Amino acid sequence: MxxxxxxxxxxxxxxxxxxxxxxxxxxxxxxxxxxxxxxxGSEMAILMRGMHAFNLELKKEVQSGTITTEFPEEFLKIHTAEFSEAKSRNKTFDHYSGQFIEAQKLVFAEDSIVPLSERYNTAINLCITCHQTECTGPIPKIKKLLIK
Structure with missing residues (x-):
């Protein structure tokens, strides 16, 4: 039974x-x-809100000079998360999302000679560049993540 x-x-x-x-x-x-x-929100929208929240906290760690977190494996869902019905995955998104993941991983690389804040800003700038191609609404919010 x-x-x-x-x-x-x-x-x-x-x-x-x-x-x-x-x-x-x-x-x-x-x-x-x-x-x-x-x-x-769609899976992608929810994931991106989570990425924003994580990077907001990561910004504080980068500014203090010590990172206590690790690259969140959850970010890898960017390659599979469903978009809203009005949007769809395309080559441009796939290109920038792949670059973002690699740049975000580099933020956590302890052996890099590139300054931590520069690596962090590179990842955030990739978000902005991707959003300039289609979904421009969040750009002002993303720009606030940059370290000046």
Whole structure:
């Protein structure tokens, strides 16, 4: 009996994970008699917000001269995270995201002769350069990550 339940669970899990159907992500908030549909970000948007938050903290560490964190492997999801329905992965994005990952890893390289703040700014400038090609909205927020 337990084998059958486990088998059915695995089949359902497999098909739910492989579903290619995209659903619009909205949350409905009720405030008294008013209903608001609130946009929920795509996997990519959520990942990039996380990257921003991480780099905001990393900026403080770079400015202090000591990094206590490591390269977050979560950033590698940039190669697979789903975009919103209005956007799609393209060669330009793939190019810049690959360069960003390499530059971000170099921030944590202890044996580099390039100054830490310069390596950090290189990674952030790659974000800006990529965003100049398509999704320009976050550029002012990203520019605040730069070390002057």
């Amino acid at each position: 337990i084998k059958h339940v486990s088998c059915i669970f695995l089949i359902v899990l497999f098909f739910s994970c492989n579903s290619s159907e995209k659903t619009e992500k909205k949350v409905t908030i009720v405030d008294g008699a008013e209903r608001y549909d609130v946009y929920q």
